[in-house]
Amino acid sequence: MMMDTFEAIEQRRSIKHYDPTHQMPDEDVKKLMNAVLKTPTSFNIQNYRFVVIRDKGIQQELKEASWNQAQVLDASMVVLLCADLKAPVDNPKRYWYQAPTEVAEALSGMTLQFYDGKEDLQHDEALRSIGMAAQTLMLAAKAMGYDTCPMIGFQPEPVEKIIKLPKDYLLGMMIVVGKGIQPARDRSGPLDYNELVFENSF
Numbered sequence: 001m002m003m004d005t006f007e008a009i010e011q012r013r014s015i016k017h018y019d020p021t022h023q024m025p026d027e028d029v030k031k032l033m034n035a036v037l038k039t040p041t042s043f044n045i046q047n048y049r050f051v052v053i054r055d056k057g058i059q060q061e062l063k064e065a066s067w068n069q070a071q072v073l074d075a076s077m078v079v080l081l082c083a084d085l086k087a088p089v090d091n092p093k094r095y096w097y098q099a100p101t102e103v104a105e106a107l108s109g110m111t112l113q114f115y116d117g118k119e120d121l122q123h124d125e126a127l128r129s130i131g132m133a134a135q136t137l138m139l140a141a142k143a144m145g146y147d148t149c150p151m152i153g154f155q156p157e158p159v160e161k162i163i164k165l166p167k168d169y170l171l172g173m174m175i176v177v178g179k180g181i182q183p184a185r186d187r188s189g190p191l192d193y194n195e196l197v198f199e200n201s202f
């Protein structure tokens with residue numbers, strides 16, 4: 001049975017306890033990551049990069065770099081969400097390889113004009129794309145019957161070393177994916193609607 005988007009949003013929780021024996025099949029990884037690759041990016045720069053890890057030895061190393069949070073080892077898969085900081089200025093024409101040449105020329109020109117020489121903006125765009133992809137990943141995983149936990153509780157340097165993060169790439173966050181065996185605590189939140197949502201202006 002397919003899960004409706006609202007149901008996936010309701011049911012997604014940050015799950016900390018996973019069945020350590022569960023293995024995620026290749027076809028599920030492909031299905032999930034292909035959904036993630038539909039996540040929109042500014043100027044279609046597709047600046048996100050993902051390292052998927054289903055190796056318990058590497059997961060153990062990641063766990064040690066993550067204040068020993070159990071879910072890093074016990075989940076079926078760990079995804080490191082990264083981005084190529086230079087994607088906006090690295091031959092952006094290639095992002096439009098299926099579009100007519102004149103469209104590719106025009107859009108790549110605009111992309112370069114928008115990002116060239118603006119390191120802060122390139123950095124912000126990396127985090128924006130990672131954030132968007134993260135939510136796609138968590139909701140798609142939920143719809144496939146998996147649980148997730150988004151994580152920033154890790155030491156970046158050892159993790160960057162483990163995944164051999166290239167120069168000019170950014171490591172944004174980690175998401176573990178697996179079969180939860182214990183529900184999350186009752187939700188705390190959201191805050192009052194009017195504290196978070198404004199009409200027309202603050």
Ligand SMILES: Cc1cc2nc3c(=O)[nH]c(=O)nc-3n(C[C@H](O)[C@H](O)[C@H](O)COP(=O)(O)O)c2cc1C
Nearest residue numbers: 012013014015016069149150151152153154173184
């Ligand atoms: C960017 C980000 C980083 C997080 N890092 C961790 C983490 O390192 N460990 C953890 O157990 N939960 C982590 N969480 C989970 C949050 O605590 C959780 O999303 C929040 O309490 C709301 O609960 P819910 O996701 O179950 O709705 C993180 C969540 C986000 C969005």
